[in-house]
Amino acid sequence: MTRASKSDSKPRQIKLGAFLPGGGQHIAAWRHPDAPADGATNFEFHKQLALTAERGLFDAYFLADNLTVGLGAREGGNAKIAGFEPVTLFAALAPLTTHLGFIATASTTYEEPYTLARKFASLDLLSNGRAGWNVVTSAGDETARNFNRDVQPNHAERYARAHEHVETVKALWDSWEDDAFIRDKQSGRFYDKDKLHDIDHKGEHFSVKGPLNVPRPVQGHPVVVQAGQSEDGRGLAAHSAEVIFTAHQKLETAQEFYRDIKARVAEAGRDPDQVLIMPGVAPFVGRTEEEARAKYQQLNDLILPEDGVALLNGLAGQTLDIRGYPLDGPLPPSKETEGMKSRQALIRQIADEHNFTIRQLYQWVATARGHYTIVGSVTQVADQLEEWFTSEAADGFNILPPWLPGALDDFVDLVIPELQRRGLFRTAYEGRTLRENLGLRRPENPWTVARSTVLAAE
Amino acid sequence: MTRASKSDSKPRQIKLGAFLPGGGQHIAAWRHPDAPADGATNFEFHKQLALTAERGLFDAYFLADNLTVGLGAREGGNAKIAGFEPVTLFAALAPLTTHLGFIATASTTYEEPYTLARKFASLDLLSNGRAGWNVVTSAGDETARNFNRDVQPNHAERYARAHEHVETVKALWDSWEDDAFIRDKQSGRFYDKDKLHDIDHKGEHFSVKGPLNVPRPVQGHPVVVQAGQSEDGRGLAAHSAEVIFTAHQKLETAQEFYRDIKARVAEAGRDPDQVLIMPGVAPFVGRTEEEARAKYQQLNDLILPEDGVALLNGLAGQTLDIRGYPLDGPLPPSKETEGMKSRQALIRQIADEHNFTIRQLYQWVATARGHYTIVGSVTQVADQLEEWFTSEAADGFNILPPWLPGALDDFVDLVIPELQRRGLFRTAYEGRTLRENLGLRRPENPWTVARSTVLAAE
Numbered sequence: 001m002t003r004a005s006k007s008d009s010k011p012r013q014i015k016l017g018a019f020l021p022g023g024g025q026h027i028a029a030w031r032h033p034d035a036p037a038d039g040a041t042n043f044e045f046h047k048q049l050a051l052t053a054e055r056g057l058f059d060a061y062f063l064a065d066n067l068t069v070g071l072g073a074r075e076g077g078n079a080k081i082a083g084f085e086p087v088t089l090f091a092a093l094a095p096l097t098t099h100l101g102f103i104a105t106a107s108t109t110y111e112e113p114y115t116l117a118r119k120f121a122s123l124d125l126l127s128n129g130r131a132g133w134n135v136v137t138s139a140g141d142e143t144a145r146n147f148n149r150d151v152q153p154n155h156a157e158r159y160a161r162a163h164e165h166v167e168t169v170k171a172l173w174d175s176w177e178d179d180a181f182i183r184d185k186q187s188g189r190f191y192d193k194d195k196l197h198d199i200d201h202k203g204e205h206f207s208v209k210g211p212l213n214v215p216r217p218v219q220g221h222p223v224v225v226q227a228g229q230s231e232d233g234r235g236l237a238a239h240s241a242e243v244i245f246t247a248h249q250k251l252e253t254a255q256e257f258y259r260d261i262k263a264r265v266a267e268a269g270r271d272p273d274q275v276l277i278m279p280g281v282a283p284f285v286g287r288t289e290e291e292a293r294a295k296y297q298q299l300n301d302l303i304l305p306e307d308g309v310a311l312l313n314g315l316a317g318q319t320l321d322i323r324g325y326p327l328d329g330p331l332p333p334s335k336e337t338e339g340m341k342s343r344q345a346l347i348r349q350i351a352d353e354h355n356f357t358i359r360q361l362y363q364w365v366a367t368a369r370g371h372y373t374i375v376g377s378v379t380q381v382a383d384q385l386e387e388w389f390t391s392e393a394a395d396g397f398n399i400l401p402p403w404l405p406g407a408l409d410d411f412v413d414l415v416i417p418e419l420q421r422r423g424l425f426r427t428a429y430e431g432r433t434l435r436e437n438l439g440l441r442r443p444e445n446p447w448t449v450a451r452s453t454v455l456a457a458e
Numbered sequence: 459m460t461r462a463s464k465s466d467s468k469p470r471q472i473k474l475g476a477f478l479p480g481g482g483q484h485i486a487a488w489r490h491p492d493a494p495a496d497g498a499t500n501f502e503f504h505k506q507l508a509l510t511a512e513r514g515l516f517d518a519y520f521l522a523d524n525l526t527v528g529l530g531a532r533e534g535g536n537a538k539i540a541g542f543e544p545v546t547l548f549a550a551l552a553p554l555t556t557h558l559g560f561i562a563t564a565s566t567t568y569e570e571p572y573t574l575a576r577k578f579a580s581l582d583l584l585s586n587g588r589a590g591w592n593v594v595t596s597a598g599d600e601t602a603r604n605f606n607r608d609v610q611p612n613h614a615e616r617y618a619r620a621h622e623h624v625e626t627v628k629a630l631w632d633s634w635e636d637d638a639f640i641r642d643k644q645s646g647r648f649y650d651k652d653k654l655h656d657i658d659h660k661g662e663h664f665s666v667k668g669p670l671n672v673p674r675p676v677q678g679h680p681v682v683v684q685a686g687q688s689e690d691g692r693g694l695a696a697h698s699a700e701v702i703f704t705a706h707q708k709l710e711t712a713q714e715f716y717r718d719i720k721a722r723v724a725e726a727g728r729d730p731d732q733v734l735i736m737p738g739v740a741p742f743v744g745r746t747e748e749e750a751r752a753k754y755q756q757l758n759d760l761i762l763p764e765d766g767v768a769l770l771n772g773l774a775g776q777t778l779d780i781r782g783y784p785l786d787g788p789l790p791p792s793k794e795t796e797g798m799k800s801r802q803a804l805i806r807q808i809a810d811e812h813n814f815t816i817r818q819l820y821q822w823v824a825t826a827r828g829h830y831t832i833v834g835s836v837t838q839v840a841d842q843l844e845e846w847f848t849s850e851a852a853d854g855f856n857i858l859p860p861w862l863p864g865a866l867d868d869f870v871d872l873v874i875p876e877l878q879r880r881g882l883f884r885t886a887y888e889g890r891t892l893r894e895n896l897g898l899r900r901p902e903n904p905w906t907v908a909r910s911t912v913l914a915a916e
Contacts, residue, residue, distance in 0.1 A: 082671050082672055083672065088581055092552055114604040121543075122542045122546040126542060146668065147666075148665045149665075212540075215499055
């Protein structure tokens with residue numbers, strides 16, 4: 001039985017995010033002959049990517065974020081070392097597009113709820129309802145040292161703070177009721193003061209009076225996205241998230257995750273159909289499988305060994321230091337830390353499963369950092385997406401083109417039409433807001449609900 | 459003697475900022491028949507304003523900012539109660555314009571240096587060098603209560619923190635040397651690691667390791683702007699600012715301020731010609747003086763008394779509570795506080811000087827909150843600007859059109875051509891960056907300077 005059979009009128013279709021860091025996803029992407037070497041810091045290039053994603057009818061453009069120069073930076077490595085702050089970049093892209101959503105990553109550990117609520121509300125307003133917030137807790141001591149700390153808060157504390165942060169931000173977004181603004185020139189009444197609310201939040205981590213100085217977002221709330229896979233991460237996702245990005249290598253683990261999250265969402269009293277699970281997929285697509293394999297090989301041949309080592313050290317955080325170990329030998333054992341637990345476990349699992357050497361491992365993860373990599377013909381790629389989608393492993397996918405713009409163009413020009421032909425993907429945007437396109441309900445404002453309850457009782 | 463006589467080849471010309479909150483400057487601006495009542499939250503309207511400012515060859519679009527619903531909000535008042543976060547808005551406007559600068563206000567009291575440095579560097583990058591940062595310390599307990607505090611830090615502490623904040627941000631902007639990026643596809647060298655620098659800042663208020671994860675801004679540093687007029691404010695301006703916004707009622711006080719700041723700048727070891735002093739001016743322009751007076755009266759007739767009272771209470775902060783006092787009687791006495799000292803003093807000075815009643819005072823400040831208001835024909839307005847500009851009171855002006863879009867259109871269509879005719883204003887942009895148009899030098903990177911000094915010594 002597939003989930004598709006559950007729905008009533010409209011057939012269930014795949015939702016698609018496009019993960020498009022200007023420097024490309026693969027560690028050597030910037031060295032690809034078709035890629036602009038300065039893509040990471042080139043605004044016109046990001047504009048081109050956004051327009052291509054919109055041409056492909058993607059739901060959203062998605063960007064990760066670090067509050068440090070990040071992975072491999074110290075070793076002289078790759079193109080992700082410096083680039084745009086995601087909200088600023090997306091604000092600039094919004095007026096140049098009409099339907100594409102923009103999901104920006106922002107940190108609950110190092111940003112204040114008021115500031116964060118405000119910038120996402122502002123992005124939602126200027127984009128006419130196309131903003132999404134990917135909630136992260138920003139692991140790593142290197143990040144902490146840019147924010148007045150020597151070491152990061154521990155994993156549990158980061159997640160406790162994240163829970164409170166997200167709830168505070170949502171309350172701030174509800175400061176204004178939707179119909180609070182009167183703007184009657186004749187009487188001079190600009191707004192209805194009964195429809196503007198302090199939030200008076202006083203919690204363990206934050207004390208925020210409110211109200212927010214931006215109107216309630218067009219979408220009610222920008223779409224809340226989450227990607228943590230640890231126990232704490234799943235708890236946060238079940239409680240707060242509407243879209244969940246996740247990394248899986250195999251159908252079985254993806255299905256297990258899917259079942260687990262949908263069950264947790266139901267336990268939290270929420271509707272499982274209103275939480276979309278979107279694994280990452282890095283596709284190398286060819287007109288034939290051979291063509292796809294050639295593309296895959298071309299990119300892996302461009303990895304410098306020192307960049308590969310830096311990548312693994314970065315992903316494994318403090319659990320591992322492989323510098324000094326022979327590249328063609330096995331991975332040294334791990335240590336316990338407070339970093340990104342889920343990602344570290346995944347890297348280790350891949351190494352163990354394939355019995356990879358260090359060199360084999362970094363070549364393997366260079367494309368997609370642990371996300372599912374598909375190398376195949378148009379039919380093969382579409383078959384795999386269809387299988388995951390129809391067998392309770394995914395509600396959609398976050399597409400991570402290994403290099404840009406070529407791998408995005410391939411997906412839009414080759415795979416999208418095939419998915420459309422199969423009835424698995426839209427042929428036109430359903431709505432104007434990100435929420436409408438994702439099929440997510442607009443959240444009600446609790447103040448408005450409370451008022452109508454009182455009125456109904458009278 | 460005018461400063462113009464000092465310059466060498468190019469005649470000195472007026473620099474112009476445009477202060478364009480979408481809701482208009484005058485407290486009743488949104489009620490003006492020509493103004494969109496929803497201007498404050500209407501992105502298309504802000505776009506129209508930016509295009510008009512660029513057509514008028516303004517140096518920059520400037521926006522103030524509050525981290526609270528702010529002035530008068532609790533009383534049900536004016537259109538400034540909710541709107542866009544300035545950096546997000548300016549990022550969205552940047553790709554729709556080509557030469558106009560964007561000066562956004564951001565707080566040293568409630569934002570972290572890393573986050574702030576990053577968003578302005580990102581705005582500078584995506585606008586090709588058109589960003590400016592107006593440094594504020596965000597007075598008021600209402601603001602503090604949105605950021606985990608019950609009361610604001612005192613005035614001296616806010617300014618001490620501001621000094622350290624600005625220096626930290628500048629150091630972060632210098633993390634990357636200008637030529638740090640190699641991007642050589644052949645060798646795989648993306649950047650020169652000798653040209654990437656930790657800042658290792660450990661001060662009284664901040665500890666920031668760096669480096670920043672955005673390349674050095676196109677302008678080296680976004681233009682640093684400041685507007686404090688208190689002793690602490692002037693100290694900060696003399697030490698850090700390149701453009702100073704200021705509020706004066708009379709030529710004499712403007713001249714006194716101008717002389718004082720230029721002397722402080724010289725004392726701080728900086729070049730006084732590289733610090734531009736730009737008083738605010740709110741112009742009601744008509745083809746005749748009568749027409750201008752009619753425009754002035756039309757707008758003042760739209761003020762609701764309760765909004766006028768809320769405005770005065772907001773501006774005076776905790777020094778004054780005029781609720782309960784008769785509108786046609788005098789202002790009650792003030793108290794000492796930790797708020798915005800300079801603005802409070804100015805309001806009191808205006809009331810005393812004109813012997814204003816409460817009603818007269820709020821009508822007077824409703825236009826421009828203490829900035830210089832000119833009501834006159836094109837010739838009269840141009841004469842006044844010329845007088846201030848040529849008698850060491852101003853290097854330019856921050857134009858505050860009382861309502862929008864009409865008063866901006868009037869200025870662009872009537873006053874700008876007259877200033878051009880007199881040779882006082884540009885007829886085309888001189889450069890592409892905000893810094894080039896303002897005639898401000900691009901700051902050198904101290905790391906690069908240190909290296910070339912070493913090389914020269916060898």
